[in-house]
Amino acid sequence: MALVLxxxxxxxxTRLSESLPPxxxxxxxxxxxxxxxxxGPAALATALGASGVSVAPExxxxxxxxxxxxxxxxxxxxxxxxPYDRLAYRVAPSLAALLATLAEGHPVLVLQNLGxxxxxxWHYAVAIGYDTARDELLLRSGTERRASVSxxxxxxxxxxxQHWGIVVVQAGQIPxxxxxxxxxxxxxxLESAGRLDAALTAYEAAAARWPDEPVAxxxxxxxxxxxxxxxxxxxxxxxxxxxxxxxxxxxxxxAQVLLELGRTEEALREIQQARAALTDPRFSGSLAATExxxxxxxxxxxxxx
Numbered sequence: 014m015a016l017v018l019x020x021x022x023x024x025x026x027t028r029l030s031e032s033l034p035p036x037x038x039x040x041x042x043x044x045x046x047x048x049x050x051x052x053g054p055a056a057l058a059t060a061l062g063a064s065g066v067s068v069a070p071e072x073x074x075x076x077x078x079x080x081x082x083x084x085x086x087x088x089x090x091x092x093x094x095x096p097y098d099r100l101a102y103r104v105a106p107s108l109a110a111l112l113a114t115l116a117e118g119h120p121v122l123v124l125q126n127l128g129x130x131x132x133x134x135w136h137y138a139v140a141i142g143y144d145t146a147r148d149e150l151l152l153r154s155g156t157e158r159r160a161s162v163s164x165x166x167x168x169x170x171x172x173x174x175q176h177w178g179i180v181v182v183q184a185g186q187i188p189x190x191x192x193x194x195x196x197x198x199x200x201x202x203l204e205s206a207g208r209l210d211a212a213l214t215a216y217e218a219a220a221a222r223w224p225d226e227p228v229a230x231x232x233x234x235x236x237x238x239x240x241x242x243x244x245x246x247x248x249x250x251x252x253x254x255x256x257x258x259x260x261x262x263x264x265x266x267x268a269q270v271l272l273e274l275g276r277t278e279e280a281l282r283e284i285q286q287a288r289a290a291l292t293d294p295r296f297s298g299s300l301a302a303t304e305x306x307x308x309x310x311x312x313x314x315x316x317x318x
Contacts, residue, residue: 026145026164029109033116038142038151039063042120044158045070047137052155053077053085056137057093059153060122060181063139066097084135087124087177095203098211100184102191102199106176108168112143113190119180120153126173133173140178184211185218193223197232204236212236220252227253231263238270246270261291265300272307277314280307 027035043062047055047070054070054077061068076093077085094101104110104121111121121140128134138154143164150167154160171178180188184203187196200215213236219229234249250267253260264287271280284304291300 026108026112026143026148029112033112035146036142036144037112037115038144039115039118039120040141042139042141042153044153046156047154048156051078052137053090056122056139056153057085057090059139060101060120060179061094061097061099063120064099064181064183066099068097085137090122090137091179091199091202092206094181095206095208095211098184098203098208099181100186100196100199100203100211100215101179101181102195104178104180105190105192105195106178108164108171110190111140111178114180114188115140115142117188117190119182119188121178121180123171123178124174125167125170127170128173130173135174136170184208185214187218187222193219193226193229197226197228200229200232204232209236209240213240225256227257227260227263230256231260231266234263234266234270238266243270243274247274259290259292261287261293261300262296264290265296265303268303268307272303272310277307277310281311 043059045055045058051070051074054073057073057077058068058070073093077089079086079089091101104114114121123138123140125136125138126133127136138152138160140150140152142151143149144151147161148164149161150164152160152162180191182188196215197219200212200219203215204212213233216229216233216236219226220233223229230249230253234246234253237246237249247267247270250263250270253263254267257263264283268280268283268287271283284300284307287300288304291297
């Protein structure tokens with residue numbers, strides 16, 4: 014393995030972390046010794062534990078371990094955080110982003126390829142710190158509670174795994190280094206999994222963090238609609254439209270809410286504006302269905318008592 018990972022040159026942590034502390038070690042991060050083929054459950058238990066969830070690796074095996082592959086897939090690793098109302102977002106694929114995340118106090122669950130591209134050897138570990146003076150990363154890895162690896166060797170193994178890494182946090186907690194796209198994608202995952210309260214918390218935090226991001230407000234409104242909080246959903250969709258008047262999806266969703274609130278004429282105006290603003294034909298069917306329901310309601314108004 015040493016021969017495989019050897020090479021010339023490589024990143025310098027000192028150069029990458031000029032605005033960061035010279036050394037970081039998240040000593041309170043839990044540790045679970047990883048046995049053969051179980052690095053996925055153990056690494057995930059470590060990341061969940063760091064976010065405040067008390068869970069053992071064996072509790073996660075059925076959710077993430079694929080016997081046929083003798084390992085765990087990234088999609089399952091992310092999905093397994095959602096039943097605990099945790100949000101797992103992709104860290105930006107660079108060593109600088111990983112260092113910044115560690116400096117903020119968040120461990121990063123990483124996938125490494127300890128082999129070569131043609132003969133991969135996949136391994137999950139949790140980065141818990143770095144030391145610029147020694148130019149090394151610190152990991153919870155395998156059976157080692159505190160594995161130190163040179164930045165060059167780590168970067169090589171991480172690069173061969175397409176720089177895949179996730180940060181697991183409580184819904185609504187947003188590390189400074191997080192990007193809106195990655196965070197909102199993770200929030201949408203909570204919503205899709207039916208974790209509506211956690212998803213709403215995440216969307217509300219994102220809307221506060223990135224006030225000009227209509228997707229956060231759109232997600233907020235969608236969850237409030239599913240929770241039958243129609244007045245709150247209307248407010249969220251209107252806020253999204255205020256930030257992006259050409260957002261046809263927000264206007265369509267607002268039209269649906271107005272229809273269900275009995276404000277049919279308003280709903281018709283919104284869906285007409287949505288159709289005028291639509292640029293993605295994939296959503297034309299949804300808009301047509303909403304308009305059809307609105308026109309049906311206009312044709313058959315409720316009987317007056």
